[in-house]
Amino acid sequence: MSESSERAGGQPEEKRRGLGGAIGDLLAPVAGFGVTFSNMFRPTVTEQYPYVRHPTAPRYHGRHQLNRYPDGLEKCIGCELCAWACPADAIFVEGADNTPENQHSPGERYGAVYQINYLRCIFCGLCIEACPTRALTMGNDFELAGPTREGLIFTKEELLAPLTQGMLGVPHPMVEGTTDRDYYRGEVTGPTADQIAWVERERPEDPTLEGARQAAATKAVR
Structure with a gap:
């Protein structure tokens, strides 16, 4: 036993x-x-995606966007701080010098090349915190799947925010009498007559001219 x-x-x-x-x-x-x-016998909780899309949280970390100032100039100054802050080495930035004939952003530099590799990105948001000009933000777009690896490396053209009504296509000079600090402080609210005249002289067929003229006229009336 x-x-x-x-x-x-x-x-x-x-x-x-x-x-x-x-x-x-x-x-x-x-x-x-x-x-x-x-x-x-409990209620069904399966989301019928993609036929029914529910809104994401307001601060959801989705696809990145390179922002612009109200006159159309780009906020990115090519400082590469976002690339240094990225723990996944997913960002590549190559800066270049602004010139009077090729002014893309306020100040001396702009981001000539900007790429984000979404095969590496972990959507942590550290690049957003590192950006000194608030040029880089994250939206709510989460549908980033694609058939090729190359298609998931987003370029500057894909990341740059579209020109809204009243913005003037770049390149063009800064607002006369301003510095980059004036842009950072939000004192620039739209294109001026001198900027519009410069684009009319250099690029008379620019499609953003009409909207910029209307915005400048409305501002003058106010």
């Missing part, structure tokens, strides 16, 4: 369990199915 049986009064374990233990073994699978059956 085993030591455990002796401690229990000298009877084998099978006899001590009796009828109750046998019934418990028999009903154990039924108890598992009980969980299944109880969930069968």
